[in-house]
Amino acid sequence: MTAHAASSPYSAASAPVARTFRTDHYRFIQVRRASPFVGAHISGIDLSQRVSDAAFSEIEAALAAHGVIFFRDQDLTPEQHIALAARFGDIDVNRFFRQVEGYPEIAEVRKEAGQKTNIGGGWHTDHSYDQVPATASLLYARELPELGGDTIFASTVAAFEALSPGLQKTLETLDAFHSSRHVFGAAARAKANNDLGERIGNSELATQDAIHPVAFRHPVTGDRSLYVNPGFTLRINGWTEAESQGLLSSLYEHIKKPEFAHRFAWEVGSLAIWDNRTTWHLAVNDYSGERRLLHRITVRGR
Numbered sequence: 258m259t260a261h262a263a264s265s266p267y268s269a270a271s272a273p274v275a276r277t278f279r280t281d282h283y284r285f286i287q288v289r290r291a292s293p294f295v296g297a298h299i300s301g302i303d304l305s306q307r308v309s310d311a312a313f314s315e316i317e318a319a320l321a322a323h324g325v326i327f328f329r330d331q332d333l334t335p336e337q338h339i340a341l342a343a344r345f346g347d348i349d350v351n352r353f354f355r356q357v358e359g360y361p362e363i364a365e366v367r368k369e370a371g372q373k374t375n376i377g378g379g380w381h382t383d384h385s386y387d388q389v390p391a392t393a394s395l396l397y398a399r400e401l402p403e404l405g406g407d408t409i410f411a412s413t414v415a416a417f418e419a420l421s422p423g424l425q426k427t428l429e430t431l432d433a434f435h436s437s438r439h440v441f442g443a444a445a446r447a448k449a450n451n452d453l454g455e456r457i458g459n460s461e462l463a464t465q466d467a468i469h470p471v472a473f474r475h476p477v478t479g480d481r482s483l484y485v486n487p488g489f490t491l492r493i494n495g496w497t498e499a500e501s502q503g504l505l506s507s508l509y510e511h512i513k514k515p516e517f518a519h520r521f522a523w524e525v526g527s528l529a530i531w532d533n534r535t536t537w538h539l540a541v542n543d544y545s546g547e548r549r550l551l552h553r554i555t556v557r558g559r
Contacts, residue, residue, distance in 0.1 A: 283318075486509075
């Protein structure tokens with residue numbers, strides 16, 4: 258009688274295969290990968306100066322390839338931040354976050370020392386409730402706690418590619434319903450048990466609903482990504498929320514796997530630019546009693 262090894266729920270799963278990225282063919286920037294599946298550090302460029310078209314094309318290429326790119330030691334005025342964001346497309350003025358005084362294009366991502374709730378403390382992708390998925394977000398660090406306050410990014414492209422071909426094919430037939438109402442609407446804000454206060458407002462403007470493919474095809478790379486997220490996706494289109502819960506929860510747990518993620522430690526003057534169509538992010542809330550202030554600009558989809 259042939260003995261068979263017992264299967265165990267704790268057996269190691271097959272490791273996803275990381276892509277091969279060339280980082281030696283850039284002429285105007287230096288690119289160093291941050292992790293196997295998401296993120297790259299960019300150096301050799303001063304973003305406070307107008308970036309040449311050739312260098313900007315390389316920045317766009319690095320962003321498309323890696324999902325999120327990180328710059329250190331950048332000294333940006335609000336005007337320079339806005340000018341850089343505008344190179345990626347039209348700026349989407351945030352409806353709900355408090356704006357930087359005099360600069361409506363820039364949203365404050367702020368937590369005061371005496372507050373407990375941070376902005377972005379759950380996994381999400383920015384503005385998925387808009388009719389056209391937002392492209393880039395540019396987040397710039399101005400004030401930071403002594404320790405903590407990192408942001409974790411996850412690749413929804415790598416997560417899709419790690420699924421079985423059968424499940425991929427099924428997901429390519431599905432759309433999902435996204436909304437801003439349950440997060441920023443008046444009813445949601447009235448029930449919210451947090452101290453976000455005046456950092457979030459304009460609940461009457463939370464009227465955005467959108468339907469997007471679950472397996473979103475990136476317009477530049479052609480890659481498929483899992484374009485659903487716990488923050489703004491309510492259900493599979495045509496299904497009830499109860500029917501959708503099992504599939505969405507399974508996809509969320511899959512995307513959260515640490516192998517698809519990179520944790521970025523901020524420094525004052527750091528800038529992160531991410532593609533909302535191919536990544537999730539989460540702001541870690543581990544700096545009680547200290548202030549954290551970052552400035553964010555999001556670029557409208559096109």
